[in-house]
Amino acid sequence: xGSCAAVVPAGHHSAAARAxxxxxxxVAHGLERKRGRDERSDSAASGVAGQxxxxxxxxxxxxxxxxxxxxxxxxxxYEALARLxxxxxxxxxxxxxxxxKAVALPGARTYNRRFSAYELSYCEGRExxxxxxxxxxxxEGEKERLPTLITRLKFLQTKLxxxxxxxxxxxxx
Numbered sequence: 001x002g003s004c005a006a007v008v009p010a011g012h013h014s015a016a017a018r019a020x021x022x023x024x025x026x027v028a029h030g031l032e033r034k035r036g037r038d039e040r041s042d043s044a045a046s047g048v049a050g051q052x053x054x055x056x057x058x059x060x061x062x063x064x065x066x067x068x069x070x071x072x073x074x075x076x077x078y079e080a081l082a083r084l085x086x087x088x089x090x091x092x093x094x095x096x097x098x099x100x101k102a103v104a105l106p107g108a109r110t111y112n113r114r115f116s117a118y119e120l121s122y123c124e125g126r127e128x129x130x131x132x133x134x135x136x137x138x139x140e141g142e143k144e145r146l147p148t149l150i151t152r153l154k155f156l157q158t159k160l161x162x163x164x165x166x167x168x169x170x171x172x173x
Contacts, residue, residue, distance in 0.1 A: 060084060075108035082115070092122040113137070114149060121152045131156040138168060 064081040071077060082098035085091040099116035102108045114137055121130035134153045137144045157167045
């Protein structure tokens with residue numbers, strides 16, 4: 001694969017520049033698809049078809065990590081890496097960490113805070129922390145009381161043996 005580059009002027013929001021360049025998946029997705037095509041043809045020739053998918057994910061992870069290193073103030077890069085960990089690697093702890101890093105930056109999407117807590121709720125040994133974060137969101141009001149948040153809270157209440165008088169009411173959604 002040849003070298004690819006996209007220049008986005010400083011101060012320009014990458015999400016706005018990303019779609020015209022490569023569609024909704026962003027630069028990493030476009031490179032992943034191109035590399036995937038190249039590697040599929042290479043692997044078919046060499047008989048190593050199963051390895052190309054792992055290389056594509058590693059390539060995308062490396063691409064995002066380099067992007068973060070060069071643009072540490074870009075919440076969309078942290079969010080993209082969190083989604084990669086969540087959806088491709090099923091690594092909930094790293095996904096939670098990168099959603100949290102995204103939300104700590106100016107211009108981050110507010111749902112990243114909720115996503116970080118959701119992902120943490122799937123981490124063995126971190127249930128109490130996840131419960132506290134989800135409960136804090138729930139206590140902020142109706143706008144945060146989304147079905148997934150309520151479902152995860154109820155699951156954790158049962159798992160952690162939260163006393164009935166401290167649980168959220170069953171009448172929610």
